[in-house]
Amino acid sequence: MLRRVPVRLAPTEVPFLLPGYCGAKSFLKQVHRLVLELRGNGGVTFVCDPVMGDNGQMYVPSDLLPVYRDQLAPVADILTPNQFEAELLSGMEIRTEAEGLKAIDHLLSRGTKCVIITSMEVQSAVDKLVLLAKNKNGESARVEFPKIPARFTGTGDLFSALLLAWSHEGLQCACEKAVSTMHAV
Numbered sequence: 001m002l003r004r005v006p007v008r009l010a011p012t013e014v015p016f017l018l019p020g021y022c023g024a025k026s027f028l029k030q031v032h033r034l035v036l037e038l039r040g041n042g043g044v045t046f047v048c049d050p051v052m053g054d055n056g057q058m059y060v061p062s063d064l065l066p067v068y069r070d071q072l073a074p075v076a077d078i079l080t081p082n083q084f085e086a087e088l089l090s091g092m093e094i095r096t097e098a099e100g101l102k103a104i105d106h107l108l109s110r111g112t113k114c115v116i117i118t119s120m121e122v123q124s125a126v127d128k129l130v131l132l133a134k135n136k137n138g139e140s141a142r143v144e145f146p147k148i149p150a151r152f153t154g155t156g157d158l159f160s161a162l163l164l165a166w167s168h169e170g171l172q173c174a175c176e177k178a179v180s181t182m183h184a185v
Contacts, residue, residue: 014038018047018164020157023060028067035075045167048076049160050085057084065089074111078167080160083120097122097142100132108136116175118159121147133175141172143179158182 017035022028038044050068053059069089073079079089087094090103100122104115114135122130125144133141162178169177 014044016045016047016164018049018160020049021051022064025061025063025067028064028072032067032071032075045077046075047078047080047160047164048072049080049156050089051156052085052088054082054084073107076112078114078116078163079107079112080116080118080156080163082118082156086117094120095123097124097130097132101134104132104134108134114171116141116163118156131175131179133171135171139171141175143175145179145183155182158185
């Protein structure tokens with residue numbers, strides 16, 4: 001479907017691109033092509049939620065990992081993996097906040113402009129989740145929030161959309177507002 005989308009739009013016509021769940025390698029490659037073409041037209045803010053899995057389990061085909069890791073993450077303006085996805089993308093185990101920050105630094109070094117690990121279970125926060133974020137401008141954020149003992153679908157999509165809506169207010173504020181709204185929902 002994306003192959004048929006001509007990219008003859010002015011940069012102001014497509015200021016943001018937030019694809020969401022993609023279950024096919026060919027579709028992800030078309031997203032990458034579209035990002036590059038839109039950037040060639042003057043710019044687009046690309047928010048990449050690398051929907052691959054959670055809690056140690058992948059729920060997409062494994063051939064999507066190299067596309068997310070090697071093509072999409074490096075061109076993302078904002079990358080929003082959960083803990084498991086951040087481990088897959090960075091090749092690092094994350095059990096502490098320090099390890100989370102190392103994974104973020106690794107992803108930033110590969111080209112991503114801002115990395116937000118949306119939810120981490122760490123030893124220092126019992127019955128809580130931690131969000132860690134950092135960007136290439138030196139801003140960082142940390143938000144601790146209660147862990148709700150239930151399973152939810154679509155939380156990454158909602159978080160990424162909320163974050164994008166408040167991204168103009170700075171990293172810490174945008175993360176706090178996105179988490180707060182999600183807990184209200």
